[in-house]
Structures are given as structure tokens and as C-alpha cells.
Amino acid sequence: MSYLLLIVEPVDQRRNRPAHEGREVYQRMLDYTEQLRERGVLLASHSLRSAAVRLSVREGSKKVTDGPFTEAKELVGGFFLLDCPTREQALAHAALCPAAQWATIEVREVGPCYE
Amino acid sequence: MACTADLAMMSSVAMMAADVKRAIDAVWRIESARLIAHLARLVRNVGLAEELAQDALVAALEQWPRCGIPDNPGAWLMATARNRGIDHLRRERMLSRKHEELGHTLEMEQHMNGSSPESRADDEIGDDLLRLIFTACHPLLSREARSALTLKLLAGLTTTEIARAFLVPEATIAQRIVRAKRTLAEAQVPFELPRRAELRERLSSVLEVIYLVFNEGYSATAGEDWMRPALCEEALRIGRILAELAPGESEVHGLVALMEIQASRLRARLGADGEPILLMEQNRTLWDRLLIHRGLLALARGEALGETRGPYLLQAAIAACHARALTAADTDWVFITALYDELVRLEPSPVIELNRAVAVALAYGPAAGLELADRLAAQGALSCYHLLPSVRGDLLARLGRYSEARGEFERAAALTRNEREIRLLRNRAHRCERGEL
Numbered sequence: 001m002s003y004l005l006l007i008v009e010p011v012d013q014r015r016n017r018p019a020h021e022g023r024e025v026y027q028r029m030l031d032y033t034e035q036l037r038e039r040g041v042l043l044a045s046h047s048l049r050s051a052a053v054r055l056s057v058r059e060g061s062k063k064v065t066d067g068p069f070t071e072a073k074e075l076v077g078g079f080f081l082l083d084c085p086t087r088e089q090a091l092a093h094a095a096l097c098p099a100a101q102w103a104t105i106e107v108r109e110v111g112p113c114y115e
Numbered sequence: 116m117a118c119t120a121d122l123a124m125m126s127s128v129a130m131m132a133a134d135v136k137r138a139i140d141a142v143w144r145i146e147s148a149r150l151i152a153h154l155a156r157l158v159r160n161v162g163l164a165e166e167l168a169q170d171a172l173v174a175a176l177e178q179w180p181r182c183g184i185p186d187n188p189g190a191w192l193m194a195t196a197r198n199r200g201i202d203h204l205r206r207e208r209m210l211s212r213k214h215e216e217l218g219h220t221l222e223m224e225q226h227m228n229g230s231s232p233e234s235r236a237d238d239e240i241g242d243d244l245l246r247l248i249f250t251a252c253h254p255l256l257s258r259e260a261r262s263a264l265t266l267k268l269l270a271g272l273t274t275t276e277i278a279r280a281f282l283v284p285e286a287t288i289a290q291r292i293v294r295a296k297r298t299l300a301e302a303q304v305p306f307e308l309p310r311r312a313e314l315r316e317r318l319s320s321v322l323e324v325i326y327l328v329f330n331e332g333y334s335a336t337a338g339e340d341w342m343r344p345a346l347c348e349e350a351l352r353i354g355r356i357l358a359e360l361a362p363g364e365s366e367v368h369g370l371v372a373l374m375e376i377q378a379s380r381l382r383a384r385l386g387a388d389g390e391p392i393l394l395m396e397q398n399r400t401l402w403d404r405l406l407i408h409r410g411l412l413a414l415a416r417g418e419a420l421g422e423t424r425g426p427y428l429l430q431a432a433i434a435a436c437h438a439r440a441l442t443a444a445d446t447d448w449v450f451i452t453a454l455y456d457e458l459v460r461l462e463p464s465p466v467i468e469l470n471r472a473v474a475v476a477l478a479y480g481p482a483a484g485l486e487l488a489d490r491l492a493a494q495g496a497l498s499c500y501h502l503l504p505s506v507r508g509d510l511l512a513r514l515g516r517y518s519e520a521r522g523e524f525e526r527a528a529a530l531t532r533n534e535r536e537i538r539l540l541r542n543r544a545h546r547c548e549r550g551e552l
Contacts (some may be wrong), residue, residue, distance in 0.1 A: 001348075037146065037355075037359055038241065038356060038359045038360075039352075039356065040351070040352035040353065040354070040355035040356040040359075041352060041355075043406075044405065044407060045407065051350075081405075083348065083351070083352070084346055085144075085348060086137070086141060087143075088137045088138055088140060088141035089144055089145060091138070091140040091141065092138065092141040092142050092145055092188070093145065096187075096189075
């Protein structure tokens with residue numbers, strides 16, 4: 001079974017952090033990644049840059065909007081894709097994620113959109 | 116009315132208790148291996164270490180539903196288990212005041228009181244885990260005992276779960292585990308990493324167990340207990356852990372690559388009625404590209420170590436050839452033949468020879484393959500193996516020699532007990548009668 005942990009953080013959080021603090025929390029996340037790898041549950045993970053572009057195609061015409069998006073309060077700062085048998089285990093791993101202390105971890109099971 | 120409210124409250128309390136129980140199970144599955152590994156090095160007895168860890172689990176089951184789940188459940192379990200360990204050693208010291216043991220106990224208490232597991236270097240915990248893997252897969256134990264013990268100690272599965280996964284009675288597994296622990300204790304197997312000279316041999320015993328567990332899960336058919344396919348996940352997880360702990364061993368990466376690539380086909384390998392679908396006929400869009408990607412990475416990691424490729428790395432390389440081919444027709448059979456050549460040289464086995472014959476037939480034509488299959492038939496080593504006549508039948512039919520092919524398919528049908536395969540082979544025999552492929 002695969003579960004995706006999405007790190008959902010307040011939009012301004014990164015910008016408002018002093019550089020040394022930013023490097024420190026980033027390092028903690030790298031350590032956590034390493035821990036997941038050592039436990040054999042990590043399938044994939046990445047941090048994401050803040051800059052984003054939104055794209056949609058409606059009736060054949062493409063619309064592209066560059067960020068930042070003023071209405072957005074949160075952004076996805078990164079993700080971890082885990083291979084673990086139960087939702088509870090995914091939650092237990094999520095609880096150990098350092099980002100849980102300054103962001104929200106959204107835990108989603110991988111599966112089809114429509115059955 | 117009050118009654119209804121009470122009931123509602125009671126059921127919500129019961130639900131919370133169930134939630135806590137599930138959370139404890141989850142933490143146990145994640146932490147138990149590290150817990151046992153750490154304790155085993157301190158008390159120098161894997162069986163005792165597991166009991167201490169279990170005691171901590173029981174304490175959690177008693178306390179967490181009442182007081183809530185601690186912030187760091189893993190650290191809580193570790194601290195509790197260590198305290199039980201110290202109690203145990205004190206009692207032991209009271210019973211026998213042998214000088215030697217006293218020394219050992221004191222040294223151990225220093226260990227236990229001194230460095231907390233959190234403050235210890237990660238690679239030290241890693242070494243404990245590696246020791247635990249090598250101990251659970253010790254050559255003193257039978258293959259069955261090794262797999263059961265590995266799943267118990269490293270995957271944190273219960274005896275019931277292991278029994279369900281292997282389709283054997285629970286008592287059998289319980290006994291296997293008890294006996295295995297006793298054997299290790301009686302032989303005073305040290306909780307140590309094997310010395311350099313033995314390492315390769317001991318490692319191959321570990322890899323064998325992991326692959327055995329994986330194949331148990333892989334051979335499960337649809338509709339069977341979900342615990343069986345879960346064995347694939349557990350084997351993969353232990354394999355990935357091992358690859359992080361022993362990154363310099365190319366065969367570990369080979370095994371992980373092989374398992375990731377095979378697991379990528381899990382969804383494609385059974386039809387709607389649970390009938391097996393052969394590799395060449397699978398719908399490749401159902402293959403899990405992420406697992407393939409991971410498999411190819413593991414293969415590259417193993418090959419980058421630059422040693423002569425061992426059997427797992429070679430099998431992974433063959434699996435990778437299939438994984439890279441977007442359609443069955445794209446398969447690079449010439450390259451696969453070369454890999455089989457290398458594999459046969461390394462591990463001469465008639466089954467591998469037969470696989471090689473199939474690859475040769477697809478790379479260089481049915482006549483070349485048949486020549487090899489005929490040679491195998493003449494050796495008589497596979498006289499009871501239905502796939503030999505089945506392969507020969509297929510190659511003969513491709514060469515238009517239908518009456519000989521029919522005889523081979525009938526022989527193959529008589530050698531297998533699998534209903535589905537019998538039907539398939541009889542069907543081919545009938546087609547040969549009509550002069551069809």
C-alpha cells in the first residue's frame with residue numbers, strides 16, 4: 001500500500017525564516033528522509049520550490065498564470081511517498097516528521113479517483 | 116435518554132480504545148526491529164530481547180489507552196524495555212553472583228544508563244539491526260525457521276499473521292520460532308556481525324531468506340488471504356533496509372532490484388478470474404513505473420560497485436530487460452541470452468538452461484532453441500518437470516512439426532497437477548492436431 005505525505009505550509013513561512021534557521025529545518029527534513037529510507041518505507045520524496053505556475057485548458061484554450069497567488073494561504077512544500085501496509089503506520093511515520101511541528105502533514109492513500 | 120447517551124459515550128470510548136490499539140500496532144511494526152536489535156546487543160540473547168520488547172508492548176497496551184499516546188512512542192517503548200532489561204539483569208545478578216557475570220552486568224548497566232538510544236549514532240543502531248538480520252538468518256537454523264524468525268523479529272509480524280501468510284497452522288509457526296530461539300541460545304550464537312571471511316556466505320543465507328519470503332507472497336493468487344501478498348511488501352522492506360545497511364554488497368542491490376521489478380508486475384500478473392498471465396502477455400500499462408524506476412536504480416547501484424555480477428544482479432538485469440521493453444515485441448532477447456549465458460556459467464542448473472533455451476529461441480529462432488532443449492531432454496535431469504516438454508512442444512510447433520509437438524504437450528499435461536495449466540496444454544495439443552500453432 002502506498003501513502004503520500006504532503007507537507008502543507010503557510011505561504012509566507014519560508015520567506016520569514018532567517019537563513020540559518022531555514023537551513024537547520026531543511027537539514028532536519030533531510031535527516032528524516034534518511035530515516036525513512038533506512039526503515040525501508042520510502043518510495044520517493046522531494047522538497048518543492050515556492051515558485052509555481054498554474055495551467056488549465058478550457059474549450060481548447062490554454063490559460064497560464066504565474067504565481068505567487070494572492071488568494072492562496074498554503075502551499076505544498078514537499079512530499080514523501082511511503083510504502084506501508086496500514087493507514088496507522090503512515091500516520092505514525094507522519095507524526096515523526098519534523099515539519100509536523102511547523103506545517104501540516106496531509107496523509108493520502110494512493111488509489112484510483114473513481115472506482 | 117440517559118441510557119442512549121451512555122451507550123453513545125461507551126461506544127466512542129470503545130472506538131478510541133480501538134484507535135489507540137491500531138496506533139500501537141502501527142508503532143510496534145515500525146519500531147520493534149530496532150527495539151529488539153538494541154536490546155539484543157545489551158542482553159546478548161535474541162529470545163530474551165524479544166521478550167523484553169514484548170513486555171514493553173504490553174505496558175503500552177495497558178497505559179496508552181488510559182494516558183494517551185506519548186509524543187515519541189518509539190522512545191517510550193525503548194525506555195520501558197531498557198528498564199525491564201535492567202530489572203531482569205538485577206534479578207539475575209541476585210541469583211548468580213558469579214564474578215564474570217557481575218562484571219558483564221555492570222558493564223551493561225553502564226550501557227543502559229549511559230547513552231540513550233536517541234543520542235547514539237545512527238550507524239550504531241544500523242549495526243544492531245544488521246546483527247539482528249544475520250542472527251535471525253543464522254545457518255544453524257532451517258530455512259523455514261529463518262523465514263519465520265525474520266518476519267517475527269524484523270517485520271514485527273505476529274505468529275498468527277506469519278501462519279496465515281505461509282498457510283500453515285499457528286502452532287507450527289509458534290513452535291518453529293520457539294525452537295529457533297532455543298537453538299540460538301543453546302549454541303550461544305554471539306550477537307555479532309560475521310567476520311569478513313564468512314560475510315559473503317552468511318549474506319547469501321540472508322538474501323535467500325528474504326527472496327523466499329518474497330516468493331511466498333508473489334506466488335499467492337487472487338482471493339487468498341491478504342497476508343500472503345503482504346509478504347512481498349515485508350521482504351521488500353527488509354531488503355531495502357539491508358541495502359542501506361550494507362551498501363557495498365552488490366548482491367543486496369541485485370536482490371532489491373529483482374524484487375522491485377517483480378513487484379512492479381503484481382497488478383498485471385493475474386487475470387480477472389485469478390488466472391496467471393504470462394510475462395509476454397501482460398498488459399504492460401499496468402506495470403508500476405515507480406517500482407520499475409526504483410528497481411533500475413538499485414540495479415545500477417549494484418553494477419556500479421564494479422564486481423563480477425552475482426546471481427541476483429544477473430536475474431535483476433534480465434528482469435530489467437523486460438521492464439525496459441514497452442511492448443513484448445521490443446524485448447532485447449539477444450542481450451537476455453547473453454545474461455543467461457553468464458548466469459548458467461555461475462550457477463549451472465537445468466532450469467536456468469531451459470530458460471536460456473527459450474531466450475535463444477526468441478533471439479535466434481526456434482531451431483536454435485530446440486537444439487538446446489533437446490540436449491537437456493537427453494540429459495534427463497528435468498524428466499519430471501512439465502515445462503521442458505511444454506517448451507519443446509512450443510518450439511516444435513513453431514517449426515511446423517505438429518505431431519511431435521502434440522506428443523510433447525500431452526506429456527507436459529500429464530506431468531502437472533495444476534488444473535489451469537492442464538487445460539492450457541491439452542488445448543495446445545488439440546490445436547497441433549489441426550496443424551495450428
